[in-house]
Amino acid sequence: MTALNRAGWRPEMNAAGGADDNVTFTGNRALMLEEPLIFEIGSTETTGVDFDEAASAGDLGGLARSAPIGLPGLSESETVRHYTRLSRQNYAIDLGLFPLGSCTMKHNPRLNEKVARMSGFADAHPLQPQETVQGAYAVIHELAEWLVTLTGMHSVAMSPKAGAHGELCGILCIKAALEARGEDRRVLLVPESAHGTNPATAAFAGFSVEDIPATSEGRVDLAALKARLGPDIAGVMITNPNTCGLFERDMKAISDAVHAVGGYVYCDGANFNAIVGRVRPGDLGVDAMHINLHKTFSTPHGGGGPGSGPVVLSEALAPFAPLPFVAKQAEGGFRLIEEESADEQHPQSFGRMTAFHGQMGMFTRALAYILSHGADGLKQVAEDAVLNANYLLRSLDDVLDAPFGASGPCMHEALFSDRGLAEGFSTLDIAKGLIDEGYHPMTVYFPLVVHGAMLVEPTETESKAVLDQFIGALRSIAMRAKNGDPALKSAPHFAPRARLDETGAARKPVLAWEG
Amino acid sequence: MRYLPLTPDDRSAMLATIGAASIDDLFADVPAEARLDGPIAGLPPHASELAVERHMGALARRNRAAGDGPFFLGAGAYRHHVPASVDHLIQRGEFLTAYTPYQPEIAQGTLQMLFEFQSQVARLLGTDVANASMYDGSTACWEAIVMARRITKRAKALLSTGVHPHYRSVARTMAKYTGDVLVDGDPALEAGTDWAALAAAIDKDTSCVVVQYPDILGRIDDMTALAEACQAAGALLIAVVTEPVALGLIKAPGEMGADIVVGEGQSLGVGLQFGGPYVGLFACKAKYVRQMPGRLCGETVDANGKRGFVLTLSTREQHIRREKATSNICTNSGLCALAFSIHMTLLGEAGLRRLAAINHDRAKMAAAELAKVPGVSVMNDSFFNEFTLLLPAAARPVVHTLAEKDILGGVSLGRLFPGNDALANGLVVAVTETVTEDDIAAFAAALKEVLA
Numbered sequence A: 001m002t003a004l005n006r007a008g009w010r011p012e013m014n015a016a017g018g019a020d021d022n023v024t025f026t027g028n029r030a031l032m033l034e035e036p037l038i039f040e041i042g043s044t045e046t047t048g049v050d051f052d053e054a055a056s057a058g059d060l061g062g063l064a065r066s067a068p069i070g071l072p073g074l075s076e077s078e079t080v081r082h083y084t085r086l087s088r089q090n091y092a093i094d095l096g097l098f099p100l101g102s103c104t105m106k107h108n109p110r111l112n113e114k115v116a117r118m119s120g121f122a123d124a125h126p127l128q129p130q131e132t133v134q135g136a137y138a139v140i141h142e143l144a145e146w147l148v149t150l151t152g153m154h155s156v157a158m159s160p161k162a163g164a165h166g167e168l169c170g171i172l173c174i175k176a177a178l179e180a181r182g183e184d185r186r187v188l189l190v191p192e193s194a195h196g197t198n199p200a201t202a203a204f205a206g207f208s209v210e211d212i213p214a215t216s217e218g219r220v221d222l223a224a225l226k227a228r229l230g231p232d233i234a235g236v237m238i239t240n241p242n243t244c245g246l247f248e249r250d251m252k253a254i255s256d257a258v259h260a261v262g263g264y265v266y267c268d269g270a271n272f273n274a275i276v277g278r279v280r281p282g283d284l285g286v287d288a289m290h291i292n293l294h295k296t297f298s299t300p301h302g303g304g305g306p307g308s309g310p311v312v313l314s315e316a317l318a319p320f321a322p323l324p325f326v327a328k329q330a331e332g333g334f335r336l337i338e339e340e341s342a343d344e345q346h347p348q349s350f351g352r353m354t355a356f357h358g359q360m361g362m363f364t365r366a367l368a369y370i371l372s373h374g375a376d377g378l379k380q381v382a383e384d385a386v387l388n389a390n391y392l393l394r395s396l397d398d399v400l401d402a403p404f405g406a407s408g409p410c411m412h413e414a415l416f417s418d419r420g421l422a423e424g425f426s427t428l429d430i431a432k433g434l435i436d437e438g439y440h441p442m443t444v445y446f447p448l449v450v451h452g453a454m455l456v457e458p459t460e461t462e463s464k465a466v467l468d469q470f471i472g473a474l475r476s477i478a479m480r481a482k483n484g485d486p487a488l489k490s491a492p493h494f495a496p497r498a499r500l501d502e503t504g505a506a507r508k509p510v511l512a513w514e515g
Numbered sequence B: 001m002r003y004l005p006l007t008p009d010d011r012s013a014m015l016a017t018i019g020a021a022s023i024d025d026l027f028a029d030v031p032a033e034a035r036l037d038g039p040i041a042g043l044p045p046h047a048s049e050l051a052v053e054r055h056m057g058a059l060a061r062r063n064r065a066a067g068d069g070p071f072f073l074g075a076g077a078y079r080h081h082v083p084a085s086v087d088h089l090i091q092r093g094e095f096l097t098a099y100t101p102y103q104p105e106i107a108q109g110t111l112q113m114l115f116e117f118q119s120q121v122a123r124l125l126g127t128d129v130a131n132a133s134m135y136d137g138s139t140a141c142w143e144a145i146v147m148a149r150r151i152t153k154r155a156k157a158l159l160s161t162g163v164h165p166h167y168r169s170v171a172r173t174m175a176k177y178t179g180d181v182l183v184d185g186d187p188a189l190e191a192g193t194d195w196a197a198l199a200a201a202i203d204k205d206t207s208c209v210v211v212q213y214p215d216i217l218g219r220i221d222d223m224t225a226l227a228e229a230c231q232a233a234g235a236l237l238i239a240v241v242t243e244p245v246a247l248g249l250i251k252a253p254g255e256m257g258a259d260i261v262v263g264e265g266q267s268l269g270v271g272l273q274f275g276g277p278y279v280g281l282f283a284c285k286a287k288y289v290r291q292m293p294g295r296l297c298g299e300t301v302d303a304n305g306k307r308g309f310v311l312t313l314s315t316r317e318q319h320i321r322r323e324k325a326t327s328n329i330c331t332n333s334g335l336c337a338l339a340f341s342i343h344m345t346l347l348g349e350a351g352l353r354r355l356a357a358i359n360h361d362r363a364k365m366a367a368a369e370l371a372k373v374p375g376v377s378v379m380n381d382s383f384f385n386e387f388t389l390l391l392p393a394a395a396r397p398v399v400h401t402l403a404e405k406d407i408l409g410g411v412s413l414g415r416l417f418p419g420n421d422a423l424a425n426g427l428v429v430a431v432t433e434t435v436t437e438d439d440i441a442a443f444a445a446a447l448k449e450v451l452a
C-alpha cells in the first residue's frame, strides 16, 4: 500500500512537490483515488454472498480440501467500491478518442449489451437439445449470411474465438486442402509489416515463414513475390488494407499469381472496417479471411477480450471448415453439424477448434450492430472511417513524418514515423504526452517496417470536433518533441501513475500476491 | 445513422482539407472492378434500436432459457447464480470499452484486476503462477500440451479417458497438423479410469499426461501417484478443471503435484452464454513461467516509486517474437476474467467453500432421488456436483422426451460420445445451487414416467 503522508497536505507542497508526490494523508487526490489490492483489504472469512447452511463433505473420493486456499472476500458494498475505484484508473472509448491503430476502437453501442443479456441467449447451455435452442442457431445463421454477403465469399466458419484463432482456422483449412491434394507444402509467405499473430499462427500450425519484401510505397512487392512463388509455397498471408494503412492495389494480381502455383491466399481481415460495404474480398481472389467482430462489428474489447474471429472461406477451402456449424434444414429449422454427422455432411472438415460453438455472446452483439447499420450504414462506416483517417493524415503531415504520405490516400488509419524529432526524443515520448492531454495514445512501434511507427486509427464514430481537438493536441506535442522539451521526457505527469519500470518487472517477475 | 456523428457539412469541409473532390477519391487505390458503388444488393437498410431489439427478442424467445424450468446440464459448462453486482461492474465503460493495457499509466484498473485475477487463479488451482486468461478451457488445454512439448522436447501426449470429448477433439485436430502424437480414448461406464495403465504407458517420448478433475463423468480421483510417475519419467502432469467451484471443496491439482493446471472459468461470473465467450484458466509451477502462453501481468513501480502493474515477460509473445512466440494468442478473455475475479472476491474463501458445499449437498440429494427411479443407477463412487446415471434405455431420446416435458435433464453420453454404444445409456447430470428440491422432484418424476 502507498505510504501515508501523516502530516497531510500543505499549500507549499504544490510548488515543491508538483503532481508526482504523495501530498495528501491518503495519497488520494480528490477524484483520483488509490486502491489497495483485495489481498490487503479482504479476509478469507468475509463473504459478500449470503447462502443457506450446507452439510459438510460427502462423496469426495477422500480428497476434501483441508489446507487454507488464501482467497480474500469482501462484502458487496466493498466489492462494488473496489472495482469502481479501479475502473476509474482506466482510459476507455467511453471517455474519449482511442486511436489505437489496427485495433478499431469504435463506439460500443449499448443496445448490443442489452440483447446479449436476453435470457434466451445469455442463459442457454451449449449442449441443450437442439429443438430448445433454435433461436441461437438462427442468430448464428443470420450473422453468417451477412458476413458471407458482405465479403462476397462462399461460406464462413463461426467458431474461432478471436482474430488469431481465426488465422489458425484459415491456415488449417489451407493445410487440410493441401493434404487432400496429396501435397506437402511447407512455406507461408508473410510480409514484414504483418501483425505478430500472422507468423506466430503459421508456426503454430507447423509452417515455416518467409518474408515478402515491400516496395518503398509500403505495399507488397508483386515482382519480388512472384519471383519467390513455386511448388513449395503453401500460400501467402496478406493484410488488406495493410498495416501501413494502405490498400493493396495488386491484391487480385497477387491472388492470381499464388493460385497459379497452386497456393492459397489468406487475408488478415483485421482492417475490414475500412472497406466494409465498399469492397468484397471475394472479388480479390481471397481464399480465407478472419473478421474481428471486436473491431469492425463493435463488440467491446473488455480490457483485452473476449473477441470473436469468424473466417470467411472461398469455395476451394469451404469443404475443410471446422466443426461444429449450423446448417439450415430444407424442412425448416436449423441443425448443428458435429463430429457425429460430419462423415455424411462434411467429411473433409479439418476438425474442431474449440469446445461448443464459438462466441455466442459476441454474435448477438455483432448482429445487433449490423442490423442497426444495414447495408447503407455499413458502407457509410467505411467511408467515414477512411475520411476521418485521411483528415488526420493531412492535418498532421506537416509536423509529423508520414513515410507513405505520398503513396496516395490512406485507408482507415494514418501512419507516422519518428523522423525529425529532437535528439533523444522518441515515439514513446509523444505517446506519453498524449496521455497528459487526455487521450489514449495511438499504436506505437507497429508496424515494424517504419522506424518509431505511430499508427493512428480514429474510426468513424468520432466527430470532426473531437478530431480537431486531437489534431491540435498532437501538433503541440509533436512541436515539443521536435524542440526537445525536457518535460515531455517525463510525461505523463497527470496520470494515475508515472512511467512504469517495465525492465524491472521482467527481470524479477512478481506475478501473484505473495503476502 | 445513430452511431455516426459526421454531418454532411463536416464531410465536405474535411474533403476540402484533404484536397479530395469526393469520398470516391479516397478509395482510388481499390481497383475499379472491385469497387462497389451502391449498397450491397440483397441486404436490408439500417434499422432503429426498437426494430433491432424486437427482432433479437423474437429470436431469443425461440430458445428455452435454462432458468425457465428444471435444468441439469453440465459437461463443461455450469449454471451458477451470478450476483447482480458482477454484471453491473463489468459494464462500467472504463472496463468494458478499454483495450488490452498497452499503456499502463492509464490502465492500472485493468492491470491491477489482472494481477488479482492471476493471484486468485493460482491459489485456487494450487500453483505458483497463472496468466491473464486464454479463450476457454479447451484451447487452454491444447496450449498446455504444446507448452509441455516445448519444455520436455518430446511430442507424445497421453490423454486420460476422463478428459472432456470436445477438449480431446480440439487436441486431436491440432495434433494432426503439428505432428504431435496423441493417445486418447473414451471412458468406460462400469469401471473407473485405469490409472495404473496410464502410468505404465508413460515412456521416454511422453511429454505429458492430461487428466481431468473432476472428470467428464463427474468422478474425482487422486492424481498424486500419477504426478510421481510423470516426474520419474521426465514428463509433465497437466490437470484440466472444467468446474472450478469444485475446488472450494476438493484438493487443488497443484497440491497433488500437477505441473500445469488449465481450466474453464465460466462457472464464476460468466454464465452459460450458449458456449462463449468463456475464460480459459492457465496456471503452472513458477519454473515454467517463461514457457507460458498469453499475457502476464506483473508488479513494478513507477518513476515516483509508487506501486503499479504492467504486462510483462512479453518476449514470449507474438508481437515481439513473431514465429518464435510461445503462442499466437493476442486478444484473450479479459472481461470474462474480470467477471470471474469479481465473483471470486464476492465469495471469498468462506463463500466459495459454502457454495461448493451447497452444490455437493444438492447433487447428493439429486443422486439419491434419481437412483430411486426404477432401472436407474448412479455410476459414481465419488462426485462433486455432477454424476453419471445409467439408464435402462438409450439416454439420447430420453433427453428429448424430457425436454418436451420442459425438463432439461442432463447431457447424454450419446451426444458426447456418438457411435460408442457402450456409453449410449449414460446420462451426465449436473446439480448446482440453482437447482431446487422441486426441480429434483420434477426431474425424478418425469424420468420415471419416460422410462416406464
Ligand SMILES: Cc1ncc(COP(=O)(O)O)c(C=O)c1O
Pocket (backbone or CB within 6 Å): A102, A103, A162, A163, A164, A165, A195, A197, A198, A239, A243, A268, A270, A271, A292, A307, A308, A309, B329, B330, B331
Ligand atoms: C492486423 C491484425 N491482425 C491480427 C490481429 C489479431 O487479432 P486478435 O487480437 O483478435 O487475436 C490483430 C489485432 O490485434 C491485428 O491488428
